Amino acid sequence: MYNLKQFRQLIVKTIGEQRLYSKAAVNLLLGTAAKESDFGTYLRQLGGGPARGAFQMEFATEKDTWVNYLYLGRAKRREAIYEISGVRSYLNNGAMEWNLAYQICMARIHYRRIPEPFPAHDDIEGLGRYWDIHWNRNPEKGTVKQFIEKWDQFIGRDCLKKQY
16 A cells, blocks of 8 residues: 555656646546555456556556557657656556556546546545546446545545645
């Protein structure tokens, strides 16, 4: 399990370097990691599934992000990922599992592709709905209620009052 302060700082630094920082983005990524991997407890999907890393991104999603977004005229976004994580493509020998900076970059880019604006940074239920619609996409794999429960378990409401 990740240390909250250090993990939050790494998210802030990473998405700041991507020029994609917002408080809502930080909290959405924190909540996604809390729900998807029990805040870094599991880096491989339980039951042998394809998802990997703190955010449990599947290879198909990673590949789609590169092929249908990053390779389509977004050289600056690709270069930022390389500068931050050392990864140049989805053919990366498992960086989604072992390279935390890359995982953060890819999770943030995944959410960047969505035209719907983020909820307020302190709206945990709204962030949970956003995660459910745009990340989870499967009511049998998670609910907004579970997102909130994992937020409370691993992050806590006090985090919403901190400046970062």
